[in-house]
Amino acid sequence: MAIEKEKLLWMFRNMVTIRLFEERVAEYFAAGKIYGFVHLYVGEEATATGVCANLRKDDYITSTHRGHGHLISKGGDLKLMMAELFGRKTGYCKGKGGSMHIADVELGILGANGIVGGGFPIATGAGLTAKYNGTDQVAVCFFGDGASNQGTFHEALNLASIWKLPVVFVNENNMYGISMSQKKSMNVPDVAARAAAYNVPGVVVDGNDVLAVYEAAGEAIKRARSGEGPTLLECKTYRYRGHFEGDPTVYRPKEEVEEWKKKDPIPRFENELAKMGILAPDQAQAIKAEISKLIDEAVKFAEESPWPSLEEITEDVYAV
Amino acid sequence: MAIEKEKLLWMFRNMVTIRLFEERVAEYFAAGKIYGFVHLYVGEEATATGVCANLRKDDYITSTHRGHGHLISKGGDLKLMMAELFGRKTGYCKGKGGSMHIADVELGILGANGIVGGGFPIATGAGLTAKYNGTDQVAVCFFGDGASNQGTFHEALNLASIWKLPVVFVNENNMYGISMSQKKSMNVPDVAARAAAYNVPGVVVDGNDVLAVYEAAGEAIKRARSGEGPTLLECKTYRYRGHFEGDPTVYRPKEEVEEWKKKDPIPRFENELAKMGILAPDQAQAIKAEISKLIDEAVKFAEESPWPSLEEITEDVYAV
Amino acid sequence: MRKLTMLKAINEALRQEMRRDPKVYVAGEDVGIFGGCFGVTAGLIEEFGPDRVRDTPITESAIVGSSVGAAATGLRPVAELMFIDFIGVAMDQIFNQAAKMRYMFGGKAKVPLVLRMPCGAGGSAAAQHSQCLEAWLMHVPGLKVVAPSMPYDAKGLLISSIRDNNPVIFIEHKFLYGVEGEVPEESYTIPLGKADVKKEGKDVTIIATMAMVHRALEAAADMEKDGISAEVVDPRTLQPLDNETIVNSIKKTHRAVIVHEAVKFAGPGAEIAAMIAEEAFDYLDAPIKRVTAPFTPVPFSPPLEKEFIPSKEKIASAVKALLQE
Amino acid sequence: MRKLTMLKAINEALRQEMRRDPKVYVAGEDVGIFGGCFGVTAGLIEEFGPDRVRDTPITESAIVGSSVGAAATGLRPVAELMFIDFIGVAMDQIFNQAAKMRYMFGGKAKVPLVLRMPCGAGGSAAAQHSQCLEAWLMHVPGLKVVAPSMPYDAKGLLISSIRDNNPVIFIEHKFLYGVEGEVPEESYTIPLGKADVKKEGKDVTIIATMAMVHRALEAAADMEKDGISAEVVDPRTLQPLDNETIVNSIKKTHRAVIVHEAVKFAGPGAEIAAMIAEEAFDYLDAPIKRVTAPFTPVPFSPPLEKEFIPSKEKIASAVKALLQE
Ligand SMILES: Cc1ncc(C[n+]2csc(CCOP(=O)(O)OP(=O)(O)O)c2C)c(N)n1
């Protein structure tokens, strides 16, 4: 596999960006400056990164309640994201959406979603637009293991399969839906097994190996672009933090968490890049420092931004 | 396979009862004496018959919009059914339900259903009751090929599979959901393929062969009774009439209908029984005549029954 | 002028808009060769082909949700739910996704989507195929709700709905499909949010919706013989509601009777009554009456179903009781 | 008397009913070891085990639908939807199955099922986790709808709901979970359909629901200082609604202000206002006012969300405006 150096470095930068962004979010949430429900992606960075490394600006994604990683990977602006989390007027949604509803339609980001399973049919519709218009755009639908038990999963995969839509369904199997172990929430070991119900490829990949994700997603996206229809791609991964900020995670053994922390996708990729001779340790440090500064700026932007004014509350309900 | 003669004759009688009952319904519908949407089961009799031949009175079923065959097979009273179709006070639902809502909870019939896919979770709940109470009752959920594309299919099979509930999901694949060919509505040739998504047995059987259905359903029901969980059983069959009475069926070729009429489950079983020496032609005729008389009586009962009185409209909304 | 049934008027609106704008497509169960359960989309697949007249499986969440995704990315879907009674399996996509997307995204999305859905009783289709559920949809910020009573209105309002940049619920009372009326051949629009006074009068204002507009007009004609002059107002659009036309009528008549087929409790008429009680209280000479179905599921049996649907007699007697106050 | 939070009062009601009747079980997402998203079911799995405290996948249609099937066959499920906002994916099982089964079957089924669902804004949970959707459920014949404001009411009403032989929607405003009040230790019931006068008064009747009862009581206390005596009526059950208590209050005060957190248009207050305009018109001296959220999805940002929720100041100023009429 010959991936350009530039792309490899982008992947590294992107994973680091997600990690540092979210660690900062956790801090500001704990400090009471970020509001509402915040679901962090820490530990799962390789998935969004590996998938989106294959996407173009004009491709679409639908995201989930755990959306920051997807948005960053699809090109989301850190300042606008942070300002939104801070509830400010300058945020992506003018403060109206918050973490669970960040979107950037211009970038093809059709929104995080507070409804588990809400994105399945929406991504399918975006795929339909591509096919209807005769373009080679694709739509990627991110979703969790828990979400795959929702009826919309079935309906969307079925529709995308019969219409051969360019939709890639990317399952982020982090082994839990809140406290519900995937082992208990479904009777099959792999979400990918469900592809059989729609006669589409079902692929399992190590979701903490960004290059493996990149490659597998690349295949699926190529298939979609060339008119061969949807794929169900399952990325096995793990979230290091609670389901939402504040969750004491009584439902999973500490050892399990420790085991997975050994498979942290970022140091792992950093090592690989070092071995490839692409990234020396000091370069990696420099990148992290640089990104940390970008996040400082995003926080500063957010903190200094005005709150929405009260009259704005009734704006944006209807389009003219 | 050694099936008691009595059971074999019951199956024959039952199929004939469904056929003659429904032919009479078609007549009275055309004459304007039966109202609303009426979906006939003519041609599919072997499925309900073969399945229900394995059931006890205390087992449960959920039925569909195309429910007469299920109800009759589970022991439904012809008079009460006919009176309901005529909208009379003496009908199963006191005239409040009509064809799409006939139920007999005492017989474990949890209702026909006007919502395609509505029965999946209800059957699952009945299975839960059996398991919760520690009985060996089972619940059978009848549903069409079209219904298997609905989200509730997925949710109910998933729940029944993880909870190992005694539910048998019986798909009646008559190749169409109204005008939508099953070939177009899903990307797999067999509905049974979807069992893979839940790691439960998926079985395909000739739905026009009552003995094959009996046997396959028997296996599945035995599995359920003994605590081994759900099965998805697909019975390939065909409806001879329109989707509802009045449907000109422009969407399917006449030859296809003719082809399937050659596989009519009733003459086919009649021949088999004759070969087995169980049913001579004159006996078969006598049975048909006898059943026809029962249906005459049901019609008479219905026609002579009073209409519900207007005050009854507000009764039965709430239980005390 | 040429007369058309409401069914044909809706069909013509779809056809004309599909001709005008290639981004407009139709999707739903059996909308193709079958022409839809009631025949509304008949002939469209012949003219526009299966890409623009998309038969779907039985999958209402995906019908609505894929339309939301398609609308947000530039198409203009007109999706059909075969009966409004089926919204229960697709409600999330309607109220949490389609309706809220724009607001949640800070005004940065546009969801130009029409959901057509037949409603109403009258054919013994029973409890799950006969409901009037417009009240739910009226309660959702981000949706518009259109509910015509006449072929002319249906055509003009549907064309406006398709051109609107918001999710519009277009409710078609199925027992109006056969009603005939004058309908211009050319394409035209009727603005959403404008009520129409179907009959002028001075003694009482009857605000009626969909099929009940016809019952109200019949009641008004009957009462005319008794010297009672009833004004009949058809809101036509329920969200936004044209408060002004309603209030103006009450300023003249001082009495209001609201008629709808939906059940009374928390029904569409509750909002109309509450609005009047808030905005036109000083002009009222009598209580606000509602004539509606009883608080029950729709019964199957013909005499019960007939009793369920408000009749012109019930409307007239409510009016007369009010005039005695 | 012992004080409990509303959360603990609900937990105790569940525990006592589960002890009393082995047919009662709890089901929902994360109701087991996690104790439910808000902790309402905490500790139940330890006492009753996983068969009676059933963790489900994310599958609301099946949560509700399996409860319907279980209830119709003899169990008494108490299912939880994690947020009322999620009813959109389960609505069909609620309104077409649970609610109508008895009627459609001619009175031959019984569906003793409680669906608990937290509602309401206040924690920046945004548009899909903060709604008040009781109006939809009130409009469904066959359902009962309970919406307590106080820990005492919550316990007694939940016990009644579990013993009721009908599907009951039990709505818990999540910002009341922390509110404390006196709650007897023993099991007791409060009849469904009985309103409660939370404060007597003579100048105006404020009909408020759930969290708004507290805002209304605060507003009433403030107004007391200005010599305004407000009566605060809490319907407690929204379906059936206790018209009599409301009308009696208006006979005394001649003025009505309705307060709820749901959006105004076609909201729960519309029915209350319409009922008053129909049944108590002759006792009214002024228009019926509604104080509600604006007609928008619930915004995320704290200042906007605060503006969204009706405040005691807005209630007081509505009352004062009315008294000037
Ligand atoms: C329809 C719906 N049901 C339940 C929830 C509450 N909820 C939010 S996230 C979540 C778990 C999701 O699990 P999964 O899909 O595996 O994603 P993960 O959180 O693990 O990334 C649940 C139950 C919701 N938001 N929407």
Ligand SMILES: Cc1ncc(C[n+]2csc(CCOP(=O)(O)OP(=O)(O)O)c2C)c(N)n1
């Ligand atoms: C939720 C819902 N969607 C659509 C319909 C309309 N409808 C009634 S029967 C039917 C076709 C059902 O097809 P299938 O499940 O194959 O059963 P069949 O009629 O072939 O026995 C449709 C679309 C409905 N009743 N409910």
Ligand SMILES: [Mg+2]
């Ligand atoms: Mg997960």
Ligand SMILES: [Mg+2]
């Ligand atoms: Mg079929």
